[in-house]
Amino acid sequence: xxxxxxxxxxxxxxxxxxxxxxxxxxxxxxxxxxxxxxxxxxxxxxxxxxxxxxxxxxxxxxxxxxxxxxxxxxxxxxxxxxxxxxxxxxxxxxxxxxxxxxxxxxxxxxxxxxxxxxxxxxxxxxxxxxxxxxxxxxxxxxxxxxxxxxxxxxxxxxxxxxxxxxxxxxxxxxxxxxxxxxxxxxxxxxxxxxxxxxxxxxxxxxxxxxxxxxxxxxxxxxxxxxxxxxxxxxxxxxxxxxxxxxxxxxxxxxxxxxxxxxxxxxxxxxxxxxxxxxxxxxxxxxxxxxxxxxxxxxxxxxxxxxxxxxxxxxxxxxxxxxxxxxxxxxxxxxxxxxxxxxxxxxxxxxxxxxxxxxxxxxxxxxxxxxxxxxxxxxxxxxxxxxxxxxxxxxxxxxxxxxxxxxxxxxxxxxxxxxxxxxxxxxxxxxxxxxxxxxxxxxxxxxxxxxxxxxxxxxxxxxxxxxxxxxxxxxxxxxxxxxxxxxxxxxxxxxxxxxxxxxxxxxxxxxxxxxxxxxxxxxxxxxxxxxxxxxxxxxxxxxxxxxxxxxxxxxxxxxxxxxxxxxxxxxxxxxxxxxxxxxxxxxxxxxxxxxxxxxxxxxxxxxxxxxxxxxxxxxxxxxxxxxxxxxxxxxxxxxxxxxxxxxxxxxxxxxxxxxxxxxxxxx
Amino acid sequence: xxxxxxxxxxxxxxxxxxxxxxxxxxxxxxxxxxxxxxxxxxxxxxxxxxxxxxxxxxxxxxxxxxxxxxxxxxxxxxxxxxxxxxxxxxxxxxxxxxxxxxxxxxxxxxxxxxxxxxxxxxxxxxxxxxxxxxxxxxxxxxxxxxxxxxxxxxxxxxxxxxxxxxxxxxxxxxxxxxxxxxxxxxxxxxxxxxxxxxxxxxxxxxxxxxxxxxxxxxxxx
Numbered sequence: 001x002x003x004x005x006x007x008x009x010x011x012x013x014x015x016x017x018x019x020x021x022x023x024x025x026x027x028x029x030x031x032x033x034x035x036x037x038x039x040x041x042x043x044x045x046x047x048x049x050x051x052x053x054x055x056x057x058x059x060x061x062x063x064x065x066x067x068x069x070x071x072x073x074x075x076x077x078x079x080x081x082x083x084x085x086x087x088x089x090x091x092x093x094x095x096x097x098x099x100x101x102x103x104x105x106x107x108x109x110x111x112x113x114x115x116x117x118x119x120x121x122x123x124x125x126x127x128x129x130x131x132x133x134x135x136x137x138x139x140x141x142x143x144x145x146x147x148x149x150x151x152x153x154x155x156x157x158x159x160x161x162x163x164x165x166x167x168x169x170x171x172x173x174x175x176x177x178x179x180x181x182x183x184x185x186x187x188x189x190x191x192x193x194x195x196x197x198x199x200x201x202x203x204x205x206x207x208x209x210x211x212x213x214x215x216x217x218x219x220x221x222x223x224x225x226x227x228x229x230x231x232x233x234x235x236x237x238x239x240x241x242x243x244x245x246x247x248x249x250x251x252x253x254x255x256x257x258x259x260x261x262x263x264x265x266x267x268x269x270x271x272x273x274x275x276x277x278x279x280x281x282x283x284x285x286x287x288x289x290x291x292x293x294x295x296x297x298x299x300x301x302x303x304x305x306x307x308x309x310x311x312x313x314x315x316x317x318x319x320x321x322x323x324x325x326x327x328x329x330x331x332x333x334x335x336x337x338x339x340x341x342x343x344x345x346x347x348x349x350x351x352x353x354x355x356x357x358x359x360x361x362x363x364x365x366x367x368x369x370x371x372x373x374x375x376x377x378x379x380x381x382x383x384x385x386x387x388x389x390x391x392x393x394x395x396x397x398x399x400x401x402x403x404x405x406x407x408x409x410x411x412x413x414x415x416x417x418x419x420x421x422x423x424x425x426x427x428x429x430x431x432x433x434x435x436x437x438x439x440x441x442x443x444x445x446x447x448x449x450x451x452x453x454x455x456x457x458x459x460x461x462x463x464x465x466x467x468x469x470x471x472x473x474x475x476x477x478x479x480x481x482x483x484x485x486x487x488x489x490x491x492x493x494x495x496x497x498x499x500x501x502x503x504x505x506x507x508x509x510x511x512x513x514x515x516x517x518x519x520x521x522x523x524x525x526x527x528x529x530x531x532x533x534x535x536x537x538x539x540x541x542x543x544x545x546x547x548x549x550x551x552x553x554x555x556x557x558x559x560x561x562x563x564x565x566x567x568x569x570x571x572x573x574x575x576x577x578x579x580x581x582x583x584x585x586x587x588x589x590x591x592x593x594x595x596x597x598x599x600x601x602x603x604x605x606x607x608x609x610x611x612x613x614x615x616x617x618x619x620x621x622x623x624x625x626x627x628x629x630x631x632x633x634x635x636x637x638x639x640x641x642x643x644x645x646x647x648x649x650x651x652x653x654x655x656x657x658x659x660x661x662x663x664x665x666x
Numbered sequence: 667x668x669x670x671x672x673x674x675x676x677x678x679x680x681x682x683x684x685x686x687x688x689x690x691x692x693x694x695x696x697x698x699x700x701x702x703x704x705x706x707x708x709x710x711x712x713x714x715x716x717x718x719x720x721x722x723x724x725x726x727x728x729x730x731x732x733x734x735x736x737x738x739x740x741x742x743x744x745x746x747x748x749x750x751x752x753x754x755x756x757x758x759x760x761x762x763x764x765x766x767x768x769x770x771x772x773x774x775x776x777x778x779x780x781x782x783x784x785x786x787x788x789x790x791x792x793x794x795x796x797x798x799x800x801x802x803x804x805x806x807x808x809x810x811x812x813x814x815x816x817x818x819x820x821x822x823x824x825x826x827x828x829x830x831x832x833x834x835x836x837x838x839x840x841x842x843x844x845x846x847x848x849x850x851x852x853x854x855x856x857x858x859x860x861x862x863x864x865x866x867x868x869x870x871x872x873x874x875x876x877x878x879x880x881x882x883x884x885x886x887x
Contacts, residue, residue: 644820645761645811645812645814645815645820648808648811648812648820649812651808652805652808652809652811652812655805655808656774656777656805659777659778659781660777662781662785663777663780663781666784666785
């Protein structure tokens with residue numbers, strides 16, 4: 001199995017070379033994306049088959065001398081390999097059609113397979129060197145993809161912020177591995193598993209891994225690159241970055257904290273829980289205010305990463321208290337949600353790409369009425385919106401419900417810190433889920449329903465068949481994983497066994513395919529039954545309304561009271577829909593202010609309405625940081641203009657100081 | 667007994683090298699400084715040859731010959747020609763008083779002994795004190811470079827620093843010949859580059875006082 005995965009990495013590299021060579025040729029698109037589609041499918045199959053197998057290893061005589069490259073395929077990496085294969089196959093299928101009108105394909109084609117190769121290698125790495133190499137390969141190649149459309153304003157800055165955050169993430173992961181390896185320098189993961197660092201070092205490694213993986217995944221306050229980089233990248237790349245790369249970061253966190261460190265103390269779990277809860281709520285609040293479709297999706301990714309980390313925090317809490325059943329439930333919920341997020345967020349980014357291609361804009365206030373013009377895309381996006389809003393029987397509901405089930409196991413925990421923080425997290429998560437539903441009602445309602453607000457939206461056309469196939473496929477997968485959550489839960493059993501020593505009860509044996517998190521007496525969920533009920537009750541309601549409510553279609557002049565002007569400008573807008581929520585939460589979260597400038601009676605100038613928002617995290621953390629760097633470099637600039645003798649003097653004094661330190665230290 | 671004498675002679679030569687470094691620190695005339703450089707390299711060649719003898723390492727003789735040929739003869743002679751052709755002001759302006767510099771040099775020797783003797787406690791006694799003395803030669807070479815304003819004397823400081831490195835390297839057994847030869851050549855290349863550089867500076871600024879370059883860059887004195 002691992003040989004197959006390894007050869008897939010090799011094939012990705014070959015495709016990268018082919019992409020560089022083919023460049024502008026139209027065959028390049030078919031070869032590179034078609035190849036990535038096939039390899040993605042192979043990786044998916046490999047993950048699926050290897051997940052229940054014992055871990056496999058392979059060592060390559062490459063890389064650092066005498067260390068080599070150690071690779072390992074175990075249950076955890078198999079699951080993420082499956083997720084990666086699925087996400088990359090879908091994105092590649094979408095890209096075959098989507099990139100047909102790409103003006104500069106040579107900027108994307110070489111880096112796209114390289115990005116996939118980097119992510120695959122992260123999953124297989126079994127020593128810190130190869131892990132970090134792959135991690136950086138993933139960051140750098142995705143940076144090149146963010147830079148692909150570098151002439152558009154703002155993209156270069158987005159790529160710069162992304163690169164800075166990637167450097168930060170790489171650095172913290174490097175330090176985490178450095179501390180894990182200890183003074184003897186055991187950089188193989190086996191040596192790290194065997195080492196048992198002291199309590200202080202464990203805390204340090206945990207904090208570094210949370211910061212390193214969190215900045216790649218998009219945890220608040222390290223999420224700033226997501227809303228910048230996702231809109232800048234081409235849509236199929238955004239889908240990969242959001243749907244797959246953030247999951248690779250989650251994998252990094254799980255690998256270091258759950259596997260190499262073997263768990264964390266209970267107070268660490270409260271930190272993960274707090275960060276996860278805040279991330280979820282901040283992400284969705286930002287998403288609600290956003291009018292750029294891809295930025296909205298990026299903020300929603302932040303929210304979903306928060307949900308995943310809440311699940312991981314719960315798993316850590318249960319694991320620290322020797323409650324494996326609870327830990328297995330929480331971990332399964334987190335991983336399941338990661339998979340679901342890959343499915344529906346990729347789907348929604350495909351939809352956003354199709355809309356962008358059809359209308360040329362990402363601004364939902366300039367869309368509208370796409371349901372008639374792009375029926376297939378709209379239907380697929382609607383399914384994605386259902387799933388991401390966690391409506392049963394879609395997959396988003398199944399995983400969020402499992403997370404809530406894990407939250408309800410809280411009374412089993414002894415620590416008051418956890419007893420108090422978990423319900424607070426539950427409340428945050430419930431609020432985030434409700435707001436996410438509102439957010440996607442707004443996105444779909446404003447973007448796809450109603451009448452077109454601009455000529456561009458009015459002239460929209462359906463996406464090409466490759467893109468539609470990718471969207472339809474993912475919409476079907478969202479429904480299927482939602483209807484049969486037991487299949488995924490059982491698939492995750494070996495992963496949970498390996499990491500927390502237990503698994504959830506076996507699900508697919510039940511005749512009615514009921515999902516049982518802990519015991520049937522506590523709670524259960526049957527998606528299939530619910531689906532039948534939703535279909536049945538919805539159908540009956542529709543039939544009744546049609547029969548009694550509006551028998552026969554009437555066409556008559558519109559009653560113009562309140563709607564005298566047929567201009568599409570009079571429609572409900574996204575801003576007006578987000579306004580009540582901005583009133584309630586925005587004042588606290590963003591310092592949002594509405595300023596209405598009403599001219600005096602008799603004055604003929606127009607009234608204006610301005611909304612101001614403050615991003616506390618950007619203004620409070622990143623702006624001062626940037627200013628500090630500028631300040632320091634301005635002052636260090638003096639060093640550029642010293643005499644040769646002084647430079648020599650610096651070297652000399654430093655040497656003397658070091659020697660003196662050595663003499664005193666002995 | 668024989669071992670004692672060979673040990674003492676090795677130390678005596680290394681000690682002479684440190685003394686020559688002090689001479690260099692003291693000199694305020696360019697020609698005299700170049701003479702001291704030649705003497706410095708000559709002592710180095712003697713010292714390396716002695717090491718070759720007591721270590722039974724014939725390849726070290728090549729190092730000694732390189733030191734004698736290049737550093738004791740060729741480079742001082744070439745530098746002398748440069749000084750003559752450029753008509754450089756023959757007095758060296760030092761930063762800080764000579765006495766203060768000498769005191770600093772003594773402190774450096776003490777420091778390098780203090781650092782090196784405990785570190786190399788378990789090695790061969792010949793190498794041990796050689797390395798301590800070599801480090802003081804290196805440090806005094808750096809001090810020479812830092813305290814002189816004249817470019818030629820900075821080159822001289824650099825050459826003496828390099829001599830210290832060679833001394834340390836030959837003291838430690840088993841340095842491959844390739845490394846020594848490449849070091850020797852790198853010094854030669856550095857010399858050529860700096861020599862050409864000196865002519866260019868001179869053409870442009872009518873002086874080889876490095877302060878002139880700094881003024882040109884808009885820096886401070």
